[in-house]
Structure formats: structure tokens, C-alpha cells
Amino acid sequence: MPKxxxxxxxxxxxxVDWISEKNLTSQDKLPGERVLATKFQTTRVTLRQALAQLEAEGVIFRSNRRGWYVTPARLSYDPSRDIGFNLYVRQQGFTPRTETISKELILAPQWLAEKCGLRDKTPIYHFIRRRYVDERALLIEHNFVNPDGCAGLMELNTDDSLWQLLRDKFNLQxxxxxxxxxxxxxxxxxADLLNVNTGSAGLYLQRISHDEAGxxxxxxxxxxxxxxxxxxxxVQG
Amino acid sequence: MPKxxxxxxxxxxxxVDWISEKNLTSQDKLPGERVLATKFQTTRVTLRQALAQLEAEGVIFRSNRRGWYVTPARLSYDPSRDIGFNLYVRQQGFTPRTETISKELILAPQWLAEKCGLRDKTPIYHFIRRRYVDERALLIEHNFVNPDGCAGLMELNTDDSLWQLLRDKFNLQxxxxxxxxxxxxxxxxxADLLNVNTGSAGLYLQRISHDEAGxxxxxxxxxxxxxxxxxxxxVQG
DNA sequence: TTATAAATCTGGTATATACCAGTTGAAAAA
DNA sequence: TTTTTCAACTGGTATATACCAGATTTATAA
Structure with missing residues (x-):
């Protein structure tokens, strides 16, 4: 006897069946939890367990206190290329958007200096950006850029590819x-910036780039x- | 007034404070939930919310119905190299173990044939292995190997690096x-094989390898x- | 000594219920 | 028309309680 x-x-x-039956698709909103609990004759608590399960599987997602939505297809992303986020997204038929949340010249804190082989308190540009695909905020990005050779970067518009700016304006690659x-x-x-609860599952990605001289x-x-x-x-080899 | x-x-x-105060370290067991709930004067339900939070953060992990444990340090892993899991693990001061759960010669199902550019129903070796670090099961691995040029692979011991076998015995790279x-x-x-609940957070990694001739x-x-x-x-470039 | 069975651990599931806290949109005021 | 206020909605947090199901240990029988 099967358990x-x-x-x-x-x-x-x-x-899952109901979602596919109703043909709900990317970013469509599910009914409220109380409605769903009634419809499926269960408690809100148990319902939320099922919703959490689907969230973990990436079938649905929640937007802080707004409700549950159907998760869009994943964005393919090659962290070893730098054609720029916006271009990337458009190539896959989505609509990108980038907000520069802050940009400032800071003195490298110790952890950063260590990671990058800098002296403590070296001046460094710090950008924080929030990136959207189809108006869903997907990631927060921190860029720490060595100002050597790109003075004035901070005055430019940084809502597109930083690498494009560095390449085109400063000849850095x-x-x-x-x-x-x-x-x-x-x-x-x-978590706040991405409109999710603290503790939500995420993927961390870190990149350190050097020029030809190291x-x-x-x-x-x-x-x-x-x-x-x-x-x-x-990868080759 | 801060909320x-x-x-x-x-x-x-x-x-977190209690764990560090008690000097609990890698793989140490936490007291039972009922004990903790009493100690911190809360309900088991609320306690479990806190535990789940720490689990999501990777501070603790659970082993199915056995209890909560302190998470060991992450294993560094370069998916573009193939020095072999066991060697990898040992280099970082851990103890590896690999179990071959099954090995058989199958006919490539459609999805696999498509991914690998094979004809449907091509014969292919299928290995399923479970890998441990310090006796904690960390991953389940499926290998589908093209039998051309490595006939007899299935009869060998596959608890170490497949790539090493392919290189040393069959001159494949x-x-x-x-x-x-x-x-x-x-x-x-x-999930069962890894002793975790269905829906646990994980990382999926897929690799397709070709030889020099493609x-x-x-x-x-x-x-x-x-x-x-x-x-x-x-990455270069 | 070994194998088996039962008791007792542990975490996992389930229900019922209340109230809190942002979000949203409608109503009221400017 | 625009802004402000407030009610109502949504999901989020919290407590209390019960029972279920594997895992482990202990006691028992072979």
C-alpha cells in the first residue's frame, strides 16, 4: 500500500494543476491566501506551506505583502561576458531596467582591499544598482571600480553597462x-530593495576583474x- | 523609534549567539526543538521559524528527523576542472567519500539525445553517485557517458574520478x-538520497563535455x- | 551473543485562531 | 483636479495544541 x-x-x-488549468502565466497574480484556502478547503497555514513549496521550486514567487505571482522563465546569464545586462535581457525577449541606487567615492574597507590586493583606504568608486526584468526586481549589484584611468566615471549615466563605459570612454578592458x-x-x-522577506533564497555572484598587466x-x-x-x-580545456 | x-x-x-558561545562547530548537534523552545521561552512553531531562517542562511542544517546541526564550511569547487572530487576535497582538508548508487547501460531518452546532439536511443552509460564530505552527503551526481572509446568502463570501480579513468585507461579527455x-x-x-525534505534549497549544475573534434x-x-x-x-578574456 | 521487538526519542504535519503591518484604493479634503 | 486621509485588503507573525512518522535506543527473546 503506497503511503x-x-x-x-x-x-x-x-x-499546480489549477495554475495550468487557468492558464496563468508569467507574473500573473494568484488569488489571496484566504480565498485559496477556502477554495481548496484547507487552513491558511497549510496553504502557505504548499505555497512555500512552490516558491522553493521556483514556480511562484511573492512580492512583499502584495501577493503571489507566477514566476517568469529564468534569464540566461554568462558571468564571464560583459555585453551588458540590458542587452542580455533584450536578446532574450525581455524588457530590462536598471536603477542606480547610489554612487560614491569611498575609501576601500579592509575586506575589499584584501580581496583586490589594494592598500587599505585606497579611493574606490562604489555603485549600487538594482536591475529589473519585465519590471520585476531580480538583483542588487555592487560595483567597486578602481578610479585609476577612469576619473569622471561617476558623473556619467550608469544605468547601462559599466563595462561599455569603461571600454568606450576610458579604453579599459x-x-x-x-x-x-x-x-x-x-x-x-x-532583501528590502528586492521586495522579498529577509532569508529568501538567493544566488550570490562575485567577480574580480584584472587588466592584462594584472x-x-x-x-x-x-x-x-x-x-x-x-x-x-x-570553458575550454 | 526603531521598529x-x-x-x-x-x-x-x-x-547564533548561543551557538558561538557554546563553541559549537562543524556538524555539532543542536539540542532538540522542544528543549530549545523551553530554553528560549517560546513555542516550537516560532522556534522552527528561527531555525528555518538559519537554515536558509546556511548556518545550520537538518538531517531528516534526526535533528539540527551546525553547517560545515563550504567546499570550493571549480566545475571547469576535473581533478576529481575526492582529490578536491582532500586538498581542502576534508574527507571525501563516494558511493556508486547505480550504473547501467541505457538507451538515451529524448531529452538527453537532444541536449547532447545524439540520435534517439543511442546506448549510453548512466552512473548515479552520491558524494560525501566528512560523512555528510552533499550531492547526487548523474553521469551519462558516451560508450564510444570506453567500452568496459562500467566494470571498473567508479567511486573515484570518472575523468581520471577516461584519461588513464581510455585516453579520452x-x-x-x-x-x-x-x-x-x-x-x-x-531529496531522499540526500536525507533532506523535498523542496530543500539546492544548486543544480549541468555539464556537457566534448572532445577536440567536437x-x-x-x-x-x-x-x-x-x-x-x-x-x-x-576566466580569461 | 545476536536478533528482534517495543518504547521513546526526534523532527514533520495539521488545525484553529488572533492580531500585526505594509499596500492599495476609495473617499474626503484641499 | 490634486492631494491627503483613512478604511479594507493582503500577506506576515505568533501561540497553543495534537498527532504522525521515521530514527534511535533499550529491553526482550532467541
């Missing part, structure tokens, strides 16, 4: 990158929603 | 790899626990 699965997993399946990637919960400020160009880290991207990398 | 954070987040902090990486919930069989060598996918690894990739 029956728990109620919340059965409910999960009912929700990365020759090698060290990339680190791992799943990490999104917390605190970052000089430090840029340190960057990105906090992505867990269901938002698919990394694609090609 | 006070919810009880479960305060509790989260208390737990990959020239290029296409890698896909994204966060994905661990469900069903895979011939298909191997398709591989891996399901990792979300808190188990840190991907490290170096």
Missing part, C-alpha cells in the same frame, strides 16, 4: 576574471533572486 | 564544456545542497 503524501504536497499539486558563485539567503537591506580593475558582487537566472558558462 | 524586529528574528540572533548552473529545489528521490563525451548533472559549495571559476 499517501502529506496534505500540503497534495495541495501543492492541486495548485578586463583580461581575466575570478568568479565565485554560491547560494546565499538574501537578507536585510538587500592590475585591479573592478570588484563586483550581485545578489540574485534564486528563481531568476540560469548561469551559462563555456 | 523592533519580529520575535523569530530576535530568536534567530539568540541562537574533454576539450570544451558547456556548463549550466542555477538554484533549484531538491525534490523526490534526490564529439560528445559526457553529460553530467549534479544536485548539491545549497549550503555545501562555493563555485570558483577563472
Amino acid at each position: 499517501s503524501s502529506p496534505v500540503y504536497l497534495q495541495l501543492r499539486q492541486q495548485l 578586463p583580461a581575466s576574471r575570478n568568479i565565485e558563485i554560491y547560494p546565499q539567503a538574501i537578507v536585510d537591506d538587500t 592590475g585591479f580593475l573592478e570588484f563586483d558582487h550581485e545578489y540574485w533572486l534564486h528563481d531568476a537566472l540560469k548561469l551559462v558558462v563555456s | 523592533s524586529s519580529p520575535v523569530y528574528l530576535q530568536l534567530r540572533q539568540q541562537l 574533454p576539450a570544451s564544456r558547456n556548463i549550466e548552473i542555477y538554484p533549484q529545489a531538491i525534490v523526490d528521490d534526490t 564529439g560528445f563525451l559526457e553529460f553530467d548533472h549534479e544536485y548539491w545542497l545549497h549550503d555545501a559549495l562555493k563555485l570558483v571559476v577563472s
